[in-house]
Amino acid sequence: MDRNRLHNQVASMRRSLFDQGYLDDQFIQLEELQDDTNPNFVQEVVTLFYNDSTRLIQNIEQALNSRPIDFCKLDDYMHQFKGSSSSIGAKKVTNECTAFREYCNAENAEGCIRSFQQVKQEHAILKRKLEVYLQTVTSFSNSMSCMETILSYIAYTIISSSLYIENMDKYGKLFGTTPQTELGVDKCLTTL
């Protein structure tokens, strides 16, 4: 079934994210925090992270472009960025941040710029992957409720139709149906 396919998809995507080192244990902590009271917690946190980190990235870009480079400020920004990314379990991003901070401490401008490119790259890759993953998760959980909706609709239709058939003569008088019409209705019901 589609649902099973979706389920498998979700599981394999998740596995690869962990295996390839994009996510670490902290992400599992987030998943565990998600529950019925907060069913979209992970999605919310990831969204929040990406909004906030975009701002930070802009600040870092600005600081890198200014001359002379203020390494102190850079370090501050990156420290913050690292804290955020480690909180959601973005392993590769966090590692790149650590490398950046080393260049920053050494006041190596070239190294900082290069390293920052890496940070941005990992940040973007993870963003895409997480988007796809979370979308799949959402559709999977939606698919579950979709089936239920369809089934309940079918049940409703059957019940209402049977009621109609039972009271056919009454309805017939109301609508002025002829026996042919009644037959037609019967046919409709049977096809259902």
Next chain:
Amino acid sequence: MNSSSGKSYMSTASSSVIWKAGGDVVADQFPAGLRVLVVDDDPTCLMILEKMLKACQYNVTKCNRAETALSMLRENRNGFDIVISDVHMPDMDGFKLLEHIGLEMDLPVIMMSADDGKNVVMKGVTHGACDYLIKPVRIEALKNIWQHVVRKRKNEWKDFEQSGSVEEGDRQPKQSEDADYSSSANEGNWKSSKRRKDDEDENDERDDTSTLKKPRVVWSVELHQQFVAAVNQLGIEKAVPKKILELMNVPGLARENVASHLQKYRLYLRRLSGVSQHPSNLNNSFMNPQDATFGPLDLQALAATGQLPAQSLATLQAAGLGRSTAKSGIPMPLVDQRNIFSFENPKLRFGEAQQHVNNNKQMNLLHGIPTTMEPKQLAGLHHTAQSMGNMNMPVLSHGSQSSQNNPLLMQMAQPQARGQMLNDSTVGLAPRLLSPMGQPMLSNGMATNVSTRNGVPENIRAPSYNPVSQTSSMLNFPMNHTSELPGNSFPLVSTPGISSLAPKVAFQEDVNSEIKGSVGFMPSYDIFNDLTQHKPQNWELQNVGMMFNTSQHSNSLRGNLDHTQSVLVQQGFSTGQNRNSTVISKAMFSAGDSTGHVNAQNGNQHLNSLFVDNTVRVKSERVADAAPANLYPDHFGREDLMSALLKQQDVIAPAENNDFDFDGYSIDNIPV
């Protein structure tokens, strides 16, 4: 904010029982509902933390700016139980926030950072953080933060208890006390602690009825600013509570409130200046024979402990002096434990309650010294302690105690603060303290410490072993003196320099514990006279010490305190008759270092080698005893109890009790 949940805890009625059982919080709901304030500028982290804390069933308030957090805390002092703060924040440094909270509200604070460098963690500890978490924070780390709340409450409660139990001890039969004394000082201490627990209930009730209730003073920002302005105007070294009080001109503010706050403030300043210095350096500078095993924490802790004992000594003495001899029956065991706490509650000592407490405390101070010592004796002891090294005997014999009770009382309280401070300073920051405080002050303080120590061992010994009579089998040399000791101590009281005595008292405690073995203090009345001269100076030092003490919130300091005390004692004795303040100071420092070291190892041997006397030993023992005690006079978990007991200047925010609505602490439950 969690008043409802707090009340639910209260009603659980298990807290008091639990408390009695040894402070274990067994309340069903605890720690659920713990009121946590989270401060972090990173919204992602903030959200995750909030979710995690909610999953732990805590009541979470989040805030992304330190200023907002501070104002929230100030508005609602009892609204939170614990604060979690990030280190790097744009508007205010996390450590600064930590200090503010510690100074104003005395809540446990946990620091957080993605930075796990040793320096940063060390900084957190020295600023008084009770824990440091590395980001990313896991939920398991947050599950146990309630332990910091319990620990703090327990420490405050202990202090409270000590004062309360001291009173209780008076009523208790002496036999039990004697039995306690028969064992080693340490044992006695442990027993007294147990007894203390039993006495809790009684004490609570008694405290309520016997002690005057003083409203707690809340040190609001404006008030604190006024205070700081007054201090700056007077000059940090010359700032004495009385003058500060006059300058501040705030109606309803008592000198005791100012004194305790001054103590805290001084500690805070010292930490500010001391943080820059490498703590290990301090240790090395002081440690002569001993290796610098003390970490910076040790020093601070020692300092804190030193301060506390001094305070408690002062209070005890004051109490002792003010009181009639009726209090002499305080069981020693209680006293021993109390000592630690009594130091911490200098404020508590004023007033009738104070006297009670003081008496008890004094007892405590004298580890193993029978609490039966009359207040006078205690006072005398203090005085003798002050006399450098030998005055005990002769001094004691001069006993016009009653007349001096009152002055002593007041002085005691203050000197204690000082004494503690001195301890602190001597321990680790001594060199630093000297500079800011002024050399003479420090040395004086030291001197007083020394003297107290000298005096104390002798005096104390006698009482510890014989609650009633001063004959102490323990004291070797003082055998003959023992009977005299109580009396001797009092004469000291009469000396005008009571204030200086107070700090000595603190040391006495340390000494007392050692007293058992100590021998060979030749009482010299001359010294005593000399000491009195030094007293005024010592007072200042003591205050400083007190300041540091009070500001030391971290538990880690406790261990250090012990060292501090021991250091001081050693100093005192080593210098013995040497009234030379500088010499004494040095001795103190070295003693402190060695003592601390010794204490850590429980090494009386070291001490003995260093010093002739038992005082050294006393110190170690004392330190051991003191270690468990939380020596933060200002931070009483249960304000109600505290205020009931001591009604004195309540530097501590009155809301403290309210903050903790958990049954486990049951302080609120205790009828006050």
